Amino acid sequence: MSSPVRSRGDARVDQQRVKKTRLSRRSWLQMGVAMAVSVHLSAGLALAQAGALGLGRAASSLEMASWGPIVGPDGDGLPDGGATAAAGRTIYERRCLACHGATGQEGPDTALAGGHNSLATASPQKTVGSYWPVATTLWDYINRAMPFNRPGSLTSDEVYAVVAYVLYLNDLVGAHDRIDAETLPGIAMPNRDGFVSDPRPDLDRPSDP
Numbered sequence: 001m002s003s004p005v006r007s008r009g010d011a012r013v014d015q016q017r018v019k020k021t022r023l024s025r026r027s028w029l030q031m032g033v034a035m036a037v038s039v040h041l042s043a044g045l046a047l048a049q050a051g052a053l054g055l056g057r058a059a060s061s062l063e064m065a066s067w068g069p070i071v072g073p074d075g076d077g078l079p080d081g082g083a084t085a086a087a088g089r090t091i092y093e094r095r096c097l098a099c100h101g102a103t104g105q106e107g108p109d110t111a112l113a114g115g116h117n118s119l120a121t122a123s124p125q126k127t128v129g130s131y132w133p134v135a136t137t138l139w140d141y142i143n144r145a146m147p148f149n150r151p152g153s154l155t156s157d158e159v160y161a162v163v164a165y166v167l168y169l170n171d172l173v174g175a176h177d178r179i180d181a182e183t184l185p186g187i188a189m190p191n192r193d194g195f196v197s198d199p200r201p202d203l204d205r206p207s208d209p
């Protein structure tokens with residue numbers, strides 16, 4: 001029977017609900033920030049572009065600090081620590097497999113492995129192994145955005161471990177290779193030369209209509 005008088009227990013349940021709602025809102029924010037940051041980082045232009053286009057404003061150092069480590073393509077910003085794919089396997093199976101599949105190819109969500117040499121074919125498959133130009137983005141992205149349902153919940157060593165495992169699933173590292181701030185930037189991604197810079201000088205031509 002429900003009573004019109006709310007007990008302390010009810011209040012606690014309500015509080016928990018509120019906490020959960022807040023958490024998921026924060027998760028979405030983190031995803032948004034991750035996407036914004038990765039777009040900027042991958043373009044390699046970062047905030048300089050905001051000035052050139054007259055859009056937005058530079059992020060303050062306080063804002064940047066609150067986003068946690070920001071890892072650049074050459075690995076600057078990577079934290080201490082490290083791990084191997086062998087260590088990453090259990091974490092992957094517990095935290096990633098349900099959405100990305102045992103070999104990283106089955107899904108149901110985005111494929112993380114496979115698709116090698118498929119980009120120039122009639123059915124290109126964009127995976128970490130076939131498409132991503134640098135391996136360091138993996139650390140930044142996973143740290144910020146994965147697991148999708150609990151972003152930000154992995155320790156930095158756990159992130160190194162699943163980064164190693166995703167690279168291992170793409171045959172890019174051995175099971176016992178240590179992945180850390182020294183070794184991660186040195187991994188030669190198969191599509192590292194597949195991106196071209198597009199500064200769009202055509203848009204600045206005064207003769208354009």
Ligand code: HEC
Nearest residue numbers: 092095096099109110112126127128142146147148149162
């Ligand atoms: C609840 C489901 C879910 C879980 C669990 C999950 N992911 Fe994801 N993952 C996704 C979805 C959905 C995307 C696509 C997100 C997007 O495009 O914005 C994604 C994208 C990715 C990508 C980017 C792939 C690309 O090429 O764009 C990587 C890398 C990744 N996940 C790694 C992981 C790792 C490592 C774990 C475990 C620590 C994990 N994910 C756990 C659902 C999940």
